[in-house]
Amino acid sequence: MASSPRPPRLSTVILPVxxxxxxxxxxxxxxxxxxxxxxxxxxxxxxxxFRDGPWFGALPTLTAAAAATRRMRLGTxxxxxxxxHPVTLAKELISLDDISGGRVTLGIGAGGTGFDxxxxxxxxxxxxxxxxxxxxxxxxxxxxxxxxxxxxxxDFYSAHEVRNIPGCVQRPRLPFAVAATGPRGLRLAARHGxxxxxxxxxxxxxxxxxxxxxxxxxxxxxxxxxxxxxxxxDPAELDRILLTGFTPDRPLDSVEAFRDFxxxxxxxxxxxxxxxxxxxxxxxxxxxxxxERIAMEGLARSG
Numbered sequence: 530m531a532s533s534p535r536p537p538r539l540s541t542v543i544l545p546v547x548x549x550x551x552x553x554x555x556x557x558x559x560x561x562x563x564x565x566x567x568x569x570x571x572x573x574x575x576x577x578x579f580r581d582g583p584w585f586g587a588l589p590t591l592t593a594a595a596a597a598t599r600r601m602r603l604g605t606x607x608x609x610x611x612x613x614h615p616v617t618l619a620k621e622l623i624s625l626d627d628i629s630g631g632r633v634t635l636g637i638g639a640g641g642t643g644f645d646x647x648x649x650x651x652x653x654x655x656x657x658x659x660x661x662x663x664x665x666x667x668x669x670x671x672x673x674x675x676x677x678x679x680x681x682x683x684d685f686y687s688a689h690e691v692r693n694i695p696g697c698v699q700r701p702r703l704p705f706a707v708a709a710t711g712p713r714g715l716r717l718a719a720r721h722g723x724x725x726x727x728x729x730x731x732x733x734x735x736x737x738x739x740x741x742x743x744x745x746x747x748x749x750x751x752x753x754x755x756x757x758x759x760x761x762x763d764p765a766e767l768d769r770i771l772l773t774g775f776t777p778d779r780p781l782d783s784v785e786a787f788r789d790f791x792x793x794x795x796x797x798x799x800x801x802x803x804x805x806x807x808x809x810x811x812x813x814x815x816x817x818x819x820x821e822r823i824a825m826e827g828l829a830r831s832g
C-alpha cells in the first residue's frame with residue numbers, strides 16, 4: 530500500500546506595503562510566532578493595484594526582518610533581471626545572508642512586462658529577450674555567490690575581477706528557488722535550482738476550475754522532470770514551491786479547504802505552499818483569523 534505524501538511546509542509572502550514602525554515589523558515577527566517556515570516578499574519597484582500606494586524595497590525589508598526574527602527563513606519571491614544586475618545583487622545577498630545567519634533563499638524569475646520592465650526608461654523586453662537575459666543572469670549570479678573572484682564577459686552582463694569575500698554563510702551558496710513554466714526556465718531550475726516555483730497556469734486562473742488547474746500544474750511537474758532528465762539530475766532533489774493566490778482554488782476560505790488544497794498538491798510532490806499575508810481591499814483579502822488558524826493548524830511543519 531502506497532504511503533501518503535509528506536505534508537508540505539507552510540510559508541507566507543508579506544508584501545512590502547507597511548511602514549516598518551507602523552505595523553510592518555510586527556507582521557514579520559508574528560509570522561515567526563505562527564511557525565511559518567519561510568517569509569518571502571516580492572522584489573518589485575511597484576506591483577499592479579498597489580502601484581499608487583506604499584511599496585518598500587525588498588532587500589532592505591528583508592534585512593530589517595532578519596534583525597527582527599531568529600529562526601524563520603527569509604527570501605524574495607521573486608527577484609528578476611528587470612532592474613537588477615547580478616554583480617550588485619550578489620553583494621547585497623551575501624550581506625543579507627550574513628546578517629540573517631544563513632536564513633536566506635533567493636526566489637528568482639525571468640520577470641514580466643509590468644511596471645518594473647519600463648521603470649528604467651526602456652521598452653519591455655520580448656519573451657525571448659527575457660529568457661536570454663534570465664539564463665545569463667542566473668548562471669553569473671551562481672558564480673558570484675559561489676566563487677571569491679569572478680570575471681565574466683557575456684552578451685548582457687559583465688564582471689571584472691569582482692570580489693565576494695567571505696561569500697555566503699550557506700555553502701556553497703544560498704539556495705535558488707527558480708520560478709519557471711517554460712522549457713528554458715525549467716532547464717535553469719534543473720541546472721541551478723535547489724527549488725522550483727510555480728503559481729499555476731495563468732490561462733486557467735480567471736475561468737478555469739480547481740481540477741483544471743491541478744491538471745495544468747501536473748503537466749508542469751512532468752516538464753520539470755523532463756528538464757531534470759536532460760541534465761541527469763534526479764527531480765526529487767528539487768523542492769517544489771507553490772505560490773498560492775493565482776489559481777481558481779480558494780484555500781483560505783477555511784482550514785478544511787486549505788487542507789484539501791494542500792493534500793491534492795502534496796500528491797504532485799509539492800514540498801512547500803506559500804500563502805499571501807492578508808491585505809484587505811486587495812487581491813489578497815482574507816479573514817485574518819482563518820489565516821492564523823491555517824498557519825497553526827493547517828499542516829504539520831518542519832523547521
